[in-house]
Amino acid sequence: MDQDSKRGVAGATMVISSFTLMSRILGFVRDILIASFLGTSNVADAFFVAFRIPNLFRRLLGEGALSAAFIPVFTQYHLKGSQEEAQEFLNSAFSFFLVVLTLLLILGEAFTPWLVKATAPGFSRIPPKMALTVSLTRITFPYIFFMGMAILTMALLNALKHFAIPAFSPVLLNVSMITALFVGYKTGNVVHALAWGVFVGGILQLGLQISTLLKKGWKVKPTLHILHPGVLETVVLMLPSVLGLAVNQINTFVDTILASLLPPGSVSYLYYANRLAQFPLGLFGIALGTAILPTLSQHQTLEEKEAFRETFTFGLSLVLFITLPALVWLLIFATPTISVLFQRAAFTWKAAQATGKALFCYALGLGAFASVKVVVPVFYAQKDMKTPVKVGVATLVVNIVLNLILMVPLKHAGLALATSLASAFNLVVLLVLLEKRGQGPSWRAFTRATARNLPALALLTGGSLLYLHYFPFKPWDSILRKALWISGALAQGGILYLLGAWAAKSQELRVLGDTLFRKTGMKEG
Numbered sequence: 001m002d003q004d005s006k007r008g009v010a011g012a013t014m015v016i017s018s019f020t021l022m023s024r025i026l027g028f029v030r031d032i033l034i035a036s037f038l039g040t041s042n043v044a045d046a047f048f049v050a051f052r053i054p055n056l057f058r059r060l061l062g063e064g065a066l067s068a069a070f071i072p073v074f075t076q077y078h079l080k081g082s083q084e085e086a087q088e089f090l091n092s093a094f095s096f097f098l099v100v101l102t103l104l105l106i107l108g109e110a111f112t113p114w115l116v117k118a119t120a121p122g123f124s125r126i127p128p129k130m131a132l133t134v135s136l137t138r139i140t141f142p143y144i145f146f147m148g149m150a151i152l153t154m155a156l157l158n159a160l161k162h163f164a165i166p167a168f169s170p171v172l173l174n175v176s177m178i179t180a181l182f183v184g185y186k187t188g189n190v191v192h193a194l195a196w197g198v199f200v201g202g203i204l205q206l207g208l209q210i211s212t213l214l215k216k217g218w219k220v221k222p223t224l225h226i227l228h229p230g231v232l233e234t235v236v237l238m239l240p241s242v243l244g245l246a247v248n249q250i251n252t253f254v255d256t257i258l259a260s261l262l263p264p265g266s267v268s269y270l271y272y273a274n275r276l277a278q279f280p281l282g283l284f285g286i287a288l289g290t291a292i293l294p295t296l297s298q299h300q301t302l303e304e305k306e307a308f309r310e311t312f313t314f315g316l317s318l319v320l321f322i323t324l325p326a327l328v329w330l331l332i333f334a335t336p337t338i339s340v341l342f343q344r345a346a347f348t349w350k351a352a353q354a355t356g357k358a359l360f361c362y363a364l365g366l367g368a369f370a371s372v373k374v375v376v377p378v379f380y381a382q383k384d385m386k387t388p389v390k391v392g393v394a395t396l397v398v399n400i401v402l403n404l405i406l407m408v409p410l411k412h413a414g415l416a417l418a419t420s421l422a423s424a425f426n427l428v429v430l431l432v433l434l435e436k437r438g439q440g441p442s443w444r445a446f447t448r449a450t451a452r453n454l455p456a457l458a459l460l461t462g463g464s465l466l467y468l469h470y471f472p473f474k475p476w477d478s479i480l481r482k483a484l485w486i487s488g489a490l491a492q493g494g495i496l497y498l499l500g501a502w503a504a505k506s507q508e509l510r511v512l513g514d515t516l517f518r519k520t521g522m523k524e525g
Helices: 003-038 042-062 065-080 083-110 112-119 121-125 127-140 143-159 164-187 190-215 229-244 247-259 266-301 305-342 349-364 366-381 386-410 412-437 443-470 479-503 507-519
Strands: none
Touching: 003 042, 003 164, 003 190, 003 266, 003 305, 042 112, 042 121, 042 127, 042 143, 042 190, 042 247, 042 266, 065 083, 065 143, 065 229, 065 266, 065 366, 083 112, 083 143, 083 229, 112 121, 112 127, 112 247, 121 127, 127 190, 143 164, 143 190, 143 266, 164 190, 229 386, 247 266, 247 386, 247 412, 266 305, 266 349, 266 366, 266 412, 305 349, 305 366, 305 443, 305 479, 305 507, 349 366, 349 412, 366 386, 366 412, 386 412, 443 479, 443 507, 479 507
């Protein structure tokens, strides 16, 4: 893989990560406000379930099935066919999913009570909580329709290697929800206003993608020819990948069901902890997986086998270079981070400690979570959707068994730990299968790159432990003091890791630095 290709993947990852960072910061602002207004009450549990139902569908489509199936098929039409053939395929795909999502919306609204009961069976013990969850879900469910259509246009833009607008899109949802929180605070009905914020956020995201697509010269026209061969191929590829690529999201869904059977607040503890664990995962793991799939699909279409393998190897080493320091940092500073972000008003120190335990357990699996996001696109670029789904089913079984074993002694933290262990199982099995096919990464190059970064990781770990020892965290300090404390912890850890990587002449750091210099118009000295 030449330097230009590496910079291309790294540059796309940086673009996606930058906008993802913006979205995640606004997401934390949103969650801080929700925690302040709703805490970990029954009302909060009701909203999180109502939000998770459509959000799960969004993640299954947006971070997996539709994009993974659409991009390789579109790339084939675009590179080996004509612009007209690619446009015809796009129109048919748009029309097909318009029909499917409309039917899904109708069914979801009609069967909302049963959907909620299946998602959070423990809520049935508290009728008002169940009734509120059903009411909120009916408001949030149309988000599936808007986002399903938006995701199709995002997949097209990503296939064309236009990553900025799709990455920026989630910002609109967070802005809508934050606005809704203040409107709800003024009107005295925060939770229903928040649900309407989700609804409006979906409309805004779809509008942005459609307008961007038009500016790029691609018109989306409804057609009656919805059974285009490319659409049928996309659907065939997509259906199994819903489970295979998005197994982590389904694991989270299982966690919600079991957490509803645990003491009140358990759903909320897992929600806040998972949100924080998802921050580095979304910022780097998902971003890199999104950026690398079009390049892998291009290599596969043009039958560039060696370039394909080198891209895979580089992606795997890059994602670990970025996520392993985040893993170590979260393990050491899990509870202080939760306290700084959420401990105020209805969110107590006790809630912060309980959430911190879940975050610690989620952080253990961060490296596996992120690596899976790079490994699975290797299968999808080759249009192999069956293998990940088989491994996904096995992983779900492992997750459920571990959930049932660990939730008794460890409560909600056991559910988080089970998810991490199941993800590690998923990663190992996928890599073993690729290796048996002779399609695994170049282990010599990967090991050399990873070993070179280990001293930097050790420097980060030692520095963070010393920081915690000499400057112990004080949960009752003011928000400003705690914010300064966590900022100091983050700064010293980041500086030590970067210095260690620079001293070791890290390949990943060099590529990222070179890409950043080129994008900002600077030159290396």
